[in-house]
Amino acid sequence: xxxxxxxxxxxxxxxxxxxxxxxxxxxxxxxxxxxxxxxxxxxxxxxxxxxxxxxxxxxxxxxxxxxxxxxxxxxxxxxxxxxxxxxxxxxxxxxxxxxxxxxxxxxxxxxxxxxxxxxxxxxxxxxxxxxxxxxxxxxxxxxxxxxxxxxxxxxxxxxxxxxxxxxxxxxxxxxxxxxxxxxxxxxxxxxxxxxxxxxxxxxxxxxxxxxxxxxxxxxxxxxxxxxxxxxxxxxxxxxxxxxxxxxxxxxxxxxxxxxxxxxxxxxxxxxxxxxxxxxxxxxxxxxxxxxxxxxxxxxxxxxxxxxxxxxxxxxxxxxxxxxxxxxxxxxxxxxxxxxxxxxxxxxxxxxxxxxxxxxxxxxxxxxxxxxxxxxxxxxxxxxx
Amino acid sequence: xxxxxxxxxxxxxxxxxxxxxxxxxxxxxxxxxxxxxxxxxxxxxxxxxxxxxxxxxxxxxxxxxxxxxxxxxxxxxxxxxxxxxxxxxxxxxxxxxxxxxxxxxxxxxxxxxxxxxxxxxxxxxxxxxxxxxxxxxxxxxxxxxxxxxxxxxxxxxxxxxxxxxxxxxxxxxxxxxxxxxxxxxxxxxxxxxxxxxxxxxxxxxxxxxxxxxxxxxxxxxxxxxxxxxxxxxxxxxxxxxxxxxxxxxxxxxxxxxxxxxxxxxxxxxxxxxxxxxxxxxxxxxxxxxxxxxxxxxxxxxxxxxxxxxxxxxxxxxxxxxxxxxxxxxxxxxxxxxxxxxxxxxxxxxxxxxxxxxxxxxxxxxxxxxxxxxxxxxxxxxxxx
Numbered sequence: 084x085x086x087x088x089x090x091x092x093x094x095x096x097x098x099x100x101x102x103x104x105x106x107x108x109x110x111x112x113x114x115x116x117x118x119x120x121x122x123x124x125x126x127x128x129x130x131x132x133x134x135x136x137x138x139x140x141x142x143x144x145x146x147x148x149x150x151x152x153x154x155x156x157x158x159x160x161x162x163x164x165x166x167x168x169x170x171x172x173x174x175x176x177x178x179x180x181x182x183x184x185x186x187x188x189x190x191x192x193x194x195x196x197x198x199x200x201x202x203x204x205x206x207x208x209x210x211x212x213x214x215x216x217x218x219x220x221x222x223x224x225x226x227x228x229x230x231x232x233x234x235x236x237x238x239x240x241x242x243x244x245x246x247x248x249x250x251x252x253x254x255x256x257x258x259x260x261x262x263x264x265x266x267x268x269x270x271x272x273x274x275x276x277x278x279x280x281x282x283x284x285x286x287x288x289x290x291x292x293x294x295x296x297x298x299x300x301x302x303x304x305x306x307x308x309x310x311x312x313x314x315x316x317x318x319x320x321x322x323x324x325x326x327x328x329x330x331x332x333x334x335x336x337x338x339x340x341x342x343x344x345x346x347x348x349x350x351x352x353x354x355x356x357x358x359x360x361x362x363x364x365x366x367x368x369x370x371x372x373x374x375x376x377x378x379x380x381x382x383x384x385x386x387x388x389x390x391x392x393x394x395x396x397x398x399x400x401x402x403x404x405x406x407x408x409x410x411x412x413x414x415x416x417x418x419x420x421x422x423x424x425x426x427x428x429x430x431x432x433x434x435x436x437x438x439x440x441x442x443x444x445x446x447x448x449x450x451x452x453x454x455x456x457x458x459x460x461x462x463x464x465x466x467x
Numbered sequence: 468x469x470x471x472x473x474x475x476x477x478x479x480x481x482x483x484x485x486x487x488x489x490x491x492x493x494x495x496x497x498x499x500x501x502x503x504x505x506x507x508x509x510x511x512x513x514x515x516x517x518x519x520x521x522x523x524x525x526x527x528x529x530x531x532x533x534x535x536x537x538x539x540x541x542x543x544x545x546x547x548x549x550x551x552x553x554x555x556x557x558x559x560x561x562x563x564x565x566x567x568x569x570x571x572x573x574x575x576x577x578x579x580x581x582x583x584x585x586x587x588x589x590x591x592x593x594x595x596x597x598x599x600x601x602x603x604x605x606x607x608x609x610x611x612x613x614x615x616x617x618x619x620x621x622x623x624x625x626x627x628x629x630x631x632x633x634x635x636x637x638x639x640x641x642x643x644x645x646x647x648x649x650x651x652x653x654x655x656x657x658x659x660x661x662x663x664x665x666x667x668x669x670x671x672x673x674x675x676x677x678x679x680x681x682x683x684x685x686x687x688x689x690x691x692x693x694x695x696x697x698x699x700x701x702x703x704x705x706x707x708x709x710x711x712x713x714x715x716x717x718x719x720x721x722x723x724x725x726x727x728x729x730x731x732x733x734x735x736x737x738x739x740x741x742x743x744x745x746x747x748x749x750x751x752x753x754x755x756x757x758x759x760x761x762x763x764x765x766x767x768x769x770x771x772x773x774x775x776x777x778x779x780x781x782x783x784x785x786x787x788x789x790x791x792x793x794x795x796x797x798x799x800x801x802x803x804x805x806x807x808x809x810x811x812x813x814x815x816x817x818x819x820x821x822x823x824x825x826x827x828x829x830x831x832x833x834x835x836x837x838x839x840x841x842x843x844x845x846x847x848x849x850x851x
Contacts, residue, residue, distance in 0.1 A: 086660075086662075086687055086688050086711065087660075088574075088711065088713040088714055088717065089574070090573060090574070090717050091572060091573055091574055091575055091576050091598075092576050093572060093576075094572065094573050094717060094720065094721050097720060097721065097724060099720060100723055121531060121532055124527050124528060124530075124531055125527070127527050127530045127531070129524065129525075129527050129530065132524055132530065133521070133524040133525070136520045136521070136524050137517070137520070137521070140513065140516055140517040140520050141513075141517070143508050143509070143511050143513050144508060145702060146508075146511045146513065146516065146700035146701070146702045146703075147505060147508055147511070147700070147701055147702060148505055148696075148701040148702070149702070176726075177561050177704075177726045177729075178726050178727055180724070180725070180726050180727045181725065181726040184724055184725050184726065188475060188477060188478065188597070189474060189475055189478050190472075190473070190474070190475055191475055192475050192476050192477075206723070206724060206727065209723055209724035210724045212724075213572070213721065213724050214475075276470075276471075278470075303470055304470050312532075316530035316531070316732075317530070317531055317532040317731075318529060318530045318531060318532070318533070318730045318731040318732035318733075319530075319730070319732070320561075320704075320726070320729065320730045327470065327472065329472040330472055333472065333474050333478060336478065336481060336483060337478050337481065337597065339484055339590070339593055340481060340564070340568055340590060340593035340594045340596075340597050341564070341565065341568045341725075342560075342561045342562050342564050342565040342568065342704070343562055343564045343590065345561075345704065346702045346703065346704045346730070346733065347701075347702040348700075348702035348703070348733070349702075349730065349732070349733070
């Protein structure tokens with residue numbers, strides 16, 4: 084007889100990740116998977132990381148504990164990388180996901196209103212559910228979240244504490260918020276007193292188009308999250324938040340209990356890698372070039388194999404393309420698609436308040452261009 | 468004008484770590500610090516860790532994301548290390564502190580009764596405060612927490628959800644729970660339906676006396692926490708919990724939102740290091756020998772310099788000795804002690820429900836024997 088286990092009310096409120104459940108079904112050798120969210124393994128700069136590891140491990144002090152806010156050298160390197168003058172505004176976390184989790188627990192009480200993108204980054208939804216927030220999805224438009232609708236909500240009395248958004252190369256939506264949306268959201272934050280959390284793992288992966296204005300130019304109600312997972316390696320587990328020092332102090336206090344501190348070792352490696360400007364610029368250019376070619380292959384394949392059956396916006400960066408197949412139930416189609424040799428994530432996995440049952444997310448990051456073409460051909464075939 | 472920042476009610480409930488605040492005061496080059504909680508830096512097995520790092524970085528797959536429960540090889544290695552047959556009962560965390568944090572958030576609702584050691588490991592207190600638990604301190608005796616008193620509480624109607632304890636080489640108390648206390652606590656857990664969380668960072672560091680019976684022999688209401696921080700290196704940030712699979716499943720679900728996963732890279736290194744039995748046994752013996760010598764130096768110094776003014780139990784392992792100086796206000800004494808060239812942590816920093824104002828915690832791990840003697844001489848001098 085094993086003992087009965089009762090989850091907390093907070094955990095009971097957390098939706099499991101349908102994506103993770105899917106991945107086990109779809110990661111079969113005979114299936115071309117566009118379902119995953121991993122960066123391309125072959126583009127991880129293994130040789131340079133090995134040099135950084137060897138350097139760090141040569142200093143025993145870098146194998147000890149560090150402070151909760153992160154190794155000084157790493158905070159300095161991230162500040163330079165983010166174009167921030169004051170490293171005190173940066174706290175290093177165990178991936179940017181931890182930054183989001185700590186911010187939510189530091190700033191939110193149960194029942195607080197949190198506005199998220201709809202479709203949503205599922206990891207964000209899980210965090211806000213775990214603090215029992217009142218989560219509302221704000222529709223994503225082609226130019227970012229629908230700030231006009233948010234203004235209507237606020238005018239009607241809604242008082243969000245946090246508006247969370249992936250404003251650059253949305254996951255799963257693919258789109259980027261333009262400067263007009265950013266400025267509007269920042270004005271609303273100022274007027275109604277909420278925090279904008281801009282979750283930005285993909286911002287450096289722009290391979291077409293022009294950069295938006297940095298969030299910090301739009302006022303002091305913006306907390307930005309960053310990570311090295313998509314440009315260096317996920318296994319370094321180094322992310323960060325950029326926030327006013329009063330917010331940093333709260334996150335730091337909560338972090339002591341959450342896991343004491345991050346890894347001095349991998350933070351020191353990241354300080355080395357981010358600080359090697361010339362090498363980093365060249366390396367990021369290599370990733371951008373590869374993803375540009377893969378995204379172009381996806382656009383070509385969607386046009387050729389699906390034609391007017393598919394609606395999508397050609398990606399300008401990041402790893403994802405959001406595709407609408409009007410009239411198709413993409414959740415119901417998945418089994419057939421997998422049988423045809425292709426996997427994707429159905430839109431329903433990312434839905435908050437709006438239906439996305441005829442949409443799907445395709446990642447172009449992890450497949451070679453020829454495989455992308457084949458995968459989309461399989462998808463077209465599965466439509467019959 | 469910067470934006471106003473309001474902490475969550477949960478965070479407002481968390482007591483800051485007095486120890487961390489102290490450390491900045493006491494980490495001066497002219498002060499011999501027995502205040503810290505760090506393992507000896509010079510005993511970190513840097514050369515062997517460098518070999519493990521080089522191996523891991525040679526495989527690009529080990530630089531990708533891993534699953535939330537941890538790298539399979541690492542779970543297997545920890546299972547062998549812990550003498551557990553089923554690796555499914557192990558979840559790898561970012562230090563054992565994260566395991567405690569996730570368990571608390573997965574199992575506790577606000578207001579739930581949690582019983583902790585008094586004096587307490589401050590990191591545990593912070594965790595339980597962050598879920599707004601009703602925290603009650605159970606006095607620590609020379610043979611572990613006072614399970615007789617706990618039985619009285621339960622008989623009077625108290626229904627703890629979790630009893631957290633550091634049963635081996637207590638931090639800060641130094642003592643180890645004997646088999647009688649363990650068996651009694653396990654019986655109470657069975658009868659009253661609570662979880663025992665045994666936080667065990669120091670268990671391998673026994674340098675005198677005999678091993679207690681493993682907790683798993685006392686039933687299935689025990690969750691054990693472990694870490695490599697005190698035997699390999701804190702910067703690997705690899706800890707774990709051993710728990711029934713139903714508990715592991717809850718922690719895994721919460722962990723997806725907390726930080727997605729740990730580091731494939733350092734988990735792979737730990738699998739290599741823990742799996743190298745012959746080397747590991749020799750290395751742990753080196754640490755034990757060094758700490759045995761340091762603990763003996765501390766006992767000698769306390770006897771010589773303080774005599775009957777100090778009450779303490781000679782350590783059998785771990786890193787700490789808890790000293791009572793009857794009639795002395797150790798919080799008030801600290802400034803004088805630092806001026807005399809020695810730092811410690813006053814007992815008040817660890818107090819829950821009982822006063823510990825005449826006690827202090829001394830770490831013997833990080834100082835050479837000669838320095839330990841000098842430090843205690845300074846302490847005696849500061850008493851005037």
